[in-house]
Each structure stands twice: as structure tokens, then as C-alpha cells.
Amino acid sequence: MDTxxxxxxxxxxxxxxxxxxGARVFGDAGARAENxxxxxxxxxxxxxxxxxxxxxxxxxxxxxTPDTVDAWQDVPPVPATAFKxxxxxxxxxxxxxxxxxTSGTTAGREGRGRHLVPRLSxxxxxxxxxxxxxxxxxxxxxxxxxxxxxxxEAPDSSLSHMVGTLARETAPSAAWLxxxxxxxxxxxxxxxxxxxxxxxxxxxxxxxxFAFVHLLDALEERGEAVALPPGTRVMETGGFKxxxxxxxxxxxxxxxxxxxxxxxxxIVNEYGMTELLSQMYEPVLTEGAAARGRHQPPPxxxxxxxxxxxxEPREPGEEGILAFYDLANVGSVAHVLTEDVGSVEPDGTLRxxxxxxxxxxxxxxxxxxxxxxxAGHGGAP
Amino acid sequence: xxxxxWQLPDGVALPDxxxxxxxxxxxxxxxxxxxxxAWIRALARTLQDGREELLARPAVRIAESLGRxxxxxLEDGDPLRTEAxxxxxxxxxxxxxxxxxxxxxxxxxWTADRLAALLEADLAGGEALDGFVDTSRGRVRAVGPxxxxxxxxxxxxxxxxxxxLRSLLVKAPTLLKPGRGDLVLPVLAARGIREADPVLAAAxxxxxxxxxxxxxxAAALLDADVVTAYGDSHTVRSLRARTPVSAxxxxxxxxxSLGIVGREALVDAAVRRAASDVAGAVAFxxxxxCVSPHVVYVExxxxxxxxxxxxxxxxxxxxxxxxxPGGTLDAREASALQQVRGTAELMAGSDSGVEVRHxxxxxxxxxxxxAPAFAPSCVGxxxxxxxxxxxxxxxxxLRPFRPNLQTVGVAGCGDRLEALADALVRVGVIRIAPFDAxxxxxxxxxxxGVGPLRALVRWVDLEG
Numbered sequence: 001m002d003t004x005x006x007x008x009x010x011x012x013x014x015x016x017x018x019x020x021x022g023a024r025v026f027g028d029a030g031a032r033a034e035n036x037x038x039x040x041x042x043x044x045x046x047x048x049x050x051x052x053x054x055x056x057x058x059x060x061x062x063x064x065t066p067d068t069v070d071a072w073q074d075v076p077p078v079p080a081t082a083f084k085x086x087x088x089x090x091x092x093x094x095x096x097x098x099x100x101x102t103s104g105t106t107a108g109r110e111g112r113g114r115h116l117v118p119r120l121s122x123x124x125x126x127x128x129x130x131x132x133x134x135x136x137x138x139x140x141x142x143x144x145x146x147x148x149x150x151x152x153e154a155p156d157s158s159l160s161h162m163v164g165t166l167a168r169e170t171a172p173s174a175a176w177l178x179x180x181x182x183x184x185x186x187x188x189x190x191x192x193x194x195x196x197x198x199x200x201x202x203x204x205x206x207x208x209x210f211a212f213v214h215l216l217d218a219l220e221e222r223g224e225a226v227a228l229p230p231g232t233r234v235m236e237t238g239g240f241k242x243x244x245x246x247x248x249x250x251x252x253x254x255x256x257x258x259x260x261x262x263x264x265x266x267i268v269n270e271y272g273m274t275e276l277l278s279q280m281y282e283p284v285l286t287e288g289a290a291a292r293g294r295h296q297p298p299p300x301x302x303x304x305x306x307x308x309x310x311x312e313p314r315e316p317g318e319e320g321i322l323a324f325y326d327l328a329n330v331g332s333v334a335h336v337l338t339e340d341v342g343s344v345e346p347d348g349t350l351r352x353x354x355x356x357x358x359x360x361x362x363x364x365x366x367x368x369x370x371x372x373x374x375a376g377h378g379g380a381p
Numbered sequence: 382x383x384x385x386x387w388q389l390p391d392g393v394a395l396p397d398x399x400x401x402x403x404x405x406x407x408x409x410x411x412x413x414x415x416x417x418x419a420w421i422r423a424l425a426r427t428l429q430d431g432r433e434e435l436l437a438r439p440a441v442r443i444a445e446s447l448g449r450x451x452x453x454x455l456e457d458g459d460p461l462r463t464e465a466x467x468x469x470x471x472x473x474x475x476x477x478x479x480x481x482x483x484x485x486x487x488x489x490x491w492t493a494d495r496l497a498a499l500l501e502a503d504l505a506g507g508e509a510l511d512g513f514v515d516t517s518r519g520r521v522r523a524v525g526p527x528x529x530x531x532x533x534x535x536x537x538x539x540x541x542x543x544x545x546l547r548s549l550l551v552k553a554p555t556l557l558k559p560g561r562g563d564l565v566l567p568v569l570a571a572r573g574i575r576e577a578d579p580v581l582a583a584a585x586x587x588x589x590x591x592x593x594x595x596x597x598x599a600a601a602l603l604d605a606d607v608v609t610a611y612g613d614s615h616t617v618r619s620l621r622a623r624t625p626v627s628a629x630x631x632x633x634x635x636x637x638s639l640g641i642v643g644r645e646a647l648v649d650a651a652v653r654r655a656a657s658d659v660a661g662a663v664a665f666x667x668x669x670x671c672v673s674p675h676v677v678y679v680e681x682x683x684x685x686x687x688x689x690x691x692x693x694x695x696x697x698x699x700x701x702x703x704x705x706p707g708g709t710l711d712a713r714e715a716s717a718l719q720q721v722r723g724t725a726e727l728m729a730g731s732d733s734g735v736e737v738r739h740x741x742x743x744x745x746x747x748x749x750x751x752a753p754a755f756a757p758s759c760v761g762x763x764x765x766x767x768x769x770x771x772x773x774x775x776x777x778x779l780r781p782f783r784p785n786l787q788t789v790g791v792a793g794c795g796d797r798l799e800a801l802a803d804a805l806v807r808v809g810v811i812r813i814a815p816f817d818a819x820x821x822x823x824x825x826x827x828x829x830g831v832g833p834l835r836a837l838v839r840w841v842d843l844e845g
Binding site: 053054055056057058061062077078079080081082084085086088308309311321337339341 | 712719728
């Protein structure tokens with residue numbers, strides 16, 4: 001196994017990510033000159049091709065090897081679904097430090113994807129870069145109110161690990177208001193909100209959109225509203241996939257302002273997935289409300305919109321299925337093809353269109369998710 | 382090209398604004414009216430006014446009249462068939478060759494003979510629809526709904542047209558909302574009916590609106606006696622919840638199908654035919670049908686082993702690509718296919734035993750997968766071949782999918798078929814058929830378990 005190659009390459013990428021000058025080293029996502037990114041992306045491909053026999057066979061089957069590929073865009077992308085069936089690790093499997101599971105919206109436990117992470121510190125460096133840039137751009141140190149379960153209670157959740165890391169690295173105090181079984185502690189939230197009431201600079205509140213809906217419902221039921229201190233910002237992530245109650249984002253943000261006192265200009269949407277160790281954010285804290293609707297990748301992550309039939313790249317602004325090339329995924333597979341739909345702007349930022357593609361699916365044949373759900377396998381907690 | 386996605390009875394004008402809305406399907410601009418709830422309600426009342434004349438017509442005469450229209454779809458050069466073949470490749474995403482084959486298969490069930498046979502099979506000839514009939518236990522009569530509202534879905538062309546023939550056969554004024562991918566045939570059928578038979582036409586409306594338009598659906602449902610709903614579980618659940626308590630709800634929710642190939646078909650003399658029949662069952666409708674198999678269990682111990690059968694099947698699908706080419710997948714279908722194919726290719730490089738063959742730009746994909754679990758994937762002619770030591774082991778594997786199973790295609794099970802069928806019944810399978818019959822069930826099949834006309838009628842006893 002090619003562990004030495006992995007360690008050296010992962011250390012190099014981690015150092016650059018930690019260094020905070022990623023844009024200079026990797027090149028800007030929108031710039032034509034991307035030698036820094038492209039060269040490293042090809043080295044990551046060469047490493048993964050060597051270290052991961054399953055991926056190598058896949059690439060060879062598609063006639064793409066490090067000898068024939070000279071642009072990272074031509075590296076064969078791995079479908080996200082493959083994480084459900086294979087352990088896609090490109091390092092010594094004995095050295096895997098964490099295994100994160102996808103949420104498995106409807107496909108049940110056995111249908112959950114597994115991301116094996118051989119170097120947790122690289123994930124942490126990558127996620128902290130996003131947190132610092134998009135949630136704490138002034139170098140703030142804010143008390144945390146988390147609607148995400150603590151990592152000790154949800155060890156297989158990459159999101160919990162992310163929030164645990166940011167708590168450890170930046171927060172003077174952390175209140176965990178959703179437990180490992182997904183239960184929301186409303187009284188705990190009210191207590192924590194009261195405690196941070198005088199906090200200068202506000203607090204950082206993080207949660208999934210779904211958790212916020214539950215919190216807001218609970219507050220409404222009790223006739224409660226809290227006024228979190230000025231400067232408080234909310235990180236909201238995830239959609240409402242497969243959930244019983246769909247709420248529009250505007251409604252959610254209006255309710256967050258009304259019930260928590262956090263204005264829309266300080267609500268930041270994060271877009272991430274277990275299969276990727278880097279995240280994208282709407283840069284509203286740094287660029288204002290005009291940034292709403294555009295997710296910015298870090299310099300070591302590229303996103304492209306592809307034609308779903310041919311996988312040819314779409315023109316800027318044109319919708320397609322999204323493929324990500326994430327250098328932080330050096331220990332697994334860097335190029336990941338998803339079923340999410342969106343378009344990429346000339347500056348490299350992403351406009352998402354969520355999961356559903358067509359309002360009316362064709363055919364009376366049954367989709368896998370639906371089948372599994374109705375067969376009683378369904379439902380994340 | 383344009384297509385007007387409606388056919389209304391005489392005297393019903395388009396709503397204000399006329400055909401104000403449209404969408405494009407391939408090279409066809411599909412126009413449809415900007416319906417309002419009030420307009421739908423008025424339309425429903427007009428349709429109900431046509432019921433008396435329908436009731437006065439003997440059911441066998443209705444079958445003859447509808448059959449004459451249905452037969453036009455089989456006659457080369459007939460304007461209805463010509464227009465259908467011109468439009469279907471665009472609206473249903475099928476290749477012209479497949480569109481033609483699908484129309485042949487569907488319209489074969491719409492002839493006068495077949496509709497008369499449906500009446501015979503389901504309602505003993507239909508006399509009870511015309512008046513009370515004597516039975517050994519008294520006098521009974523069958524009566525169709527005063528208004529049948531049919532919400533069809535999807536893009537298996539012909540499902541909507543079949544639905545409207547059924548409800549007219551039981552003398553029910555019918556309001557049909559076709560699915561986006563299956564609006565051509567019901568509209569053309571209604572047009573043919575209008576040209577041929579004013580009494581039937583007065584009680585029939587086909588009008589498209591986008592699925593999930595709750596206000597329009599609510600207006601349609603208000604006066605319905607019977608509501609039939611085709612679609613995914615979300616659509617069917619939503620319609621069921623909004624159907625008046627007094628109305629009968631007939632759900633045709635999405636289902637999944639599979640195949641079983643036993644040893645008797647895995648001999649040199651028979652395997653070619655078996656592979657070709659399985660390929661046809663997979664490829665028809667580009668696998669969008671609820672009858673389309675997604676997994677084929679192949680018995681071990683035959684002359685041809687399961688991996689070899691998978692190779693044969695790949696060859697047969699490739700051959701079929703020449704005669705009945707695949708059509709176009711929509712974005713979601715194509716995206717799902719990328720995931721399934723790519724994942725299978727990766728697994729082929731692992732120790733999973735998976736083997737993949739596919740048609741490159743052609744959509745067919747055969748995945749040989751030794752793992753026995755039933756695992757449907759996506760549409761676009763994607764089939765998994767899985768080995769089983771004995772065909773009798775298949776039913777057990779299907780148990781978790783009981784609520785959604787539909788057709789099992791079979792070949793080479795010999796005299797074990799009876800016992801196998803009995804076990805399949807217990808796990809919820811609704812239909813068992815030879816592979817070459819899988820795509821087109823006969824008109825009188827027990828559609829999702831119920832006779833298609835019996836699903837629509839009420840029985841009235843006249844006691845004396």
C-alpha cells in the first residue's frame with residue numbers, strides 16, 4: 001500500500017489549507033490560470049489511481065490513467081452512490097481515523113454511504129477554513145448553540161464532527177441542544193439563549209434547516225421568542241429531503257428573525273455532503289445579501305455542472321448535475337459525481353437547484369428511494 | 382410542431398385566456414388551457430349531463446363504438462395513428478420505432494373484439510350494466526359512477542387512453558387528466574370518439590394541467606363518484622387524502638417488476654429465445670412501465686450459468702437496440718443512470734463478483750451481481766442478473782417489497798411453475814407471465830389485483 005505517498009501528499013495539502021493562502025496556491029476557482037489547483041489535482045489522481053485498486057480498475061475501464069489524463073476535468077468521477085457499496089479509501093485501510101455515514105434519507109441503514117477518512121486533521125483544517133471565512137470572518141470567538149448532536153453522541157456524523165471541531169477551536173462555550181437520538185431540548189435552548197444574552201458580538205447558532213423548523217415550531221407552540229444578542233449569526237444547512245413538512249427557505253428565515261432575532265443578512269447557508277470533506281457557503285457575512293443563492297467553494301474545491309447524459313461540461317450559468325473535485329478528499333476519491341443539480345457562475349460559485357429535477361417524473365416504474373421507504377426501510381430518525 | 386392537450390365536449394369553451402399555457406417536449410410545443418377551479422367544476426357538471434344518454438346505450442354497443450376508434454390506431458395511414466406516431470417520440474421520449482411498437486401493443490387492447498372480451502371477462506358480457514339481471518340469489522345491476530375522475534401519470538403511452546375506455550365502457554362520464562408524458566393518446570382517442578360518437582363524446586373530457594395543482598384537482602374531485610389515480614406514492618396519497626369520503630378511490634400506485642429464468646430455459650435450444658424475450662420485456666417503454674423487469678433471477682445448475690446468461694442478455698439488448706432503439710432519458714433518469722452504471726463499474730473492480738456490460742451511448746446496461754438481494758435501480762434498460770440456487774428461493778427475497786410488487790416474468794420453470802406461482806402469490810405478486818407477454822397485459826387482466834371494470838362499478842340489489 002502506498003501509504004508514504006498518501007502521507008506526503010495529504011501533509012502538503014493540509015499545510016496549504018491551514019496556511020490560509022489557498023487562493024494564492026491553488027488558484028482562484030474563477031480564474032483561467034489554475035496551475036496550482038490543476039497540478040495538485042492530477043497528483044491526487046495519480047496517488048488515488050495507485051493506492052486504490054478498485055478505483056484504478058474503474059479508471060482503466062474508462063481508458064483514463066495518469067498517463068493519458070492531463071486535465072483534472074478528465075479524471076473519472078466516482079458516483080456518490082458508490083459510497084454506499086464500496087469502501088473507497090486511498091490510503092492504508094488500517095490507518096482510517098473516522099468513518100462518516102451519509103444520512104440515508106430514505107434508504108435505511110444498509111443503504112447509507114460510508115466515507116472512510118484516513119486523516120481527520122485534513123478534514124478539520126478544511127472545515128475550519130470555511131468556518132473562519134464564512135461564519136467568523138472577523139476572527140470572532142462566539143458561544144455556540146448547536147442544534148446538531150454532539151460528536152460523542154453521533155460519532156458517524158460528519159456534520160457533528162464539524163460542529164464539534166468548530167466548538168473546540170473557536171467557542172468559549174457550547175450548548176448542545178439536540179441529542180444523539182435527534183431529540184430537541186427546548187428548555188435547554190431557552191436557557192442557553194438567556195445565558196448568551198449579554199454576550200458581546202453575539203453567538204453562533206448552527207443546525208439543519210429541519211432542526212430549526214422543529215425549534216421554531218416548539219417556540220411558537222409555547223408562545224416564546226428570544227432575542228439573541230446583536231451580531232449573532234446562524235449557520236443553516238441541509239434541506240428537507242424526505243421530511244414530512246416542507247418549509248420554504250424565505251419562510252424559515254423570516255421565522256428565524258421573528259423568533260430568534262437574527263436578521264436574514266446574518267443567516268448563512270452551508271452546502272456540504274458526507275462524501276466531500278470541504279464545504280461551500282453563501283458568503284453573506286462578507287459580501288452581504290447579494291451573495292444569497294451563490295455558494296462559494298474554497299480554493300481547493302472545484303465544482304462543475306455537467307450534462308447528465310454525456311457528462312460534458314455545461315456553459316457557465318447553465319444547469320447540470322454537479323461534479324466536485326475536492327483535494328481534501330485525497331484519502332478517498334477526489335472527483336465525485338452527484339445527483340444534485342445546479343449551475344456554476346463564471347467566478348466558480350455555485351447556484352444550487354436542490355435534488356428534484358422535474359416536477360413530474362416520467363414512468364410508472366418505482367424509484368428506489370420510494371420503494372425502500374414504502375417497504376418499511378425508511379426514514380432517518 | 383404544436384399539440385393541444387385537451388379534448389372537450391361540445392358546448393364547453395376553453396377557459397378565459399384560451400390555451401394560455403405551454404411546455405415543450407422535444408420539438409413539440411404542448412399547449413394547455415389555463416384552467417380554473419370554477420371552469421373545472423362547470424366542465425364536470427356538463428359531463429354529468431351526458432350520463433342519461435350513456436345509460437340508455439347497451440354496453441356492448443359502447444364497446445363496438447369505442448373499438449372502432451381504438452382500431453384506427455392500428456391502421457397505417459389513419460390520421461389518428463399518423464399523428465400519434467409523429468408526436469410520441471417527442472412527448473414520451475421514445476424512439477420512433479419503439480413508439481410504433483408501443484402503440485401496436487397498446488391499441489391491440491382497444492379493438493372491438495378485445496373490449497367485448499373485457500366486458501365478458503369482468504362483467505359477464507355487461508348486461509348488468511344495461512338493467513337488472515337475474516342471478517341465483519336475486520336480481521342485481523351494475524352501475525358506473527355518475528362522474529369518474531381519472532388522474533393519470535407518467536409517460537407510458539397508452540395508460541391514459543386505456544383508462545378512459547374502461548370508464549366509458551361502464552357508462553361513466555369521464556374527466557381525465559393525463560400525465561405529461563402520456564397526453565397524446567388520450568387526447569387523440571377522445572378526438573376519435575368525438576368524430577365517431579356524439580353521445581360518448583358528450584360525456585368525455587381530457588384536459589391536461591400540471592400534476593399537483595391542488596385547486597384544480599380539488600374542483601375535479603368534488604363531484605367524483607370514483608377517482609382513479611396513477612402515479613408515485615406521493616401523488617396517490619395526496620389524491621386519496623383529498624377524495625370525498627363518499628367516492629371510491631382506485632389507486633394504481635407505482636410498482637416494480639422482475640423476472641425468473643429457470644434451468645429448463647438455460648439449455649442451448651432455449652436460451653437464445655429466453656434472452657431475447659427478457660431483453661424485450663426490459664426494453665419496452667425504455668423500462669418505464671410498472672411491468673418492466675428490473676432484476677432477473679437466473680437459476681444455477683443449468684447448461685448456461687447465470688453469468689453466461691447475463692452475457693447473452695447483453696447481446697440480446699444490443700441486437701434490440703438496432704430494431705427498437707432506446708429513446709431519450711430526461712435529466713433525472715440520465716443522472717440516475719450515471720450513478721448506477723458508474724457504481725456497478727466500480728464494483729466490477731472490487732471482489733464483489735459484479736460484471737457490467739452496457740451499450741455506451743445506447744442506454745442498455747446489464748449488471749451481473751452475485752448478491753441475491755432484490756435491488757431495483759433506475760430506468761433506461763438497466764437490468765440486474767442475479768443467480769439463485771433454485772427458483773423456489775426467489776419469493777423469500779421479495780418479501781420486503783410486498784406492497785409494491787407487480788409482474789414476474791417467467792421462463793424455464795417447467796412443472797415447478799405452479800408451486801413457484803403459489804409462493805409468489807404469498808409475497809404479493811400480482812401477475813405472472815411469460816416474458817414475451819410481460820409488456821402488454823390483456824385488457825381483462827386483474828390490474829393491480831382488481832378487474833378493471835369491476836373496480837369502477839357499484840352493484841345494486843333488487844330484492845323481492
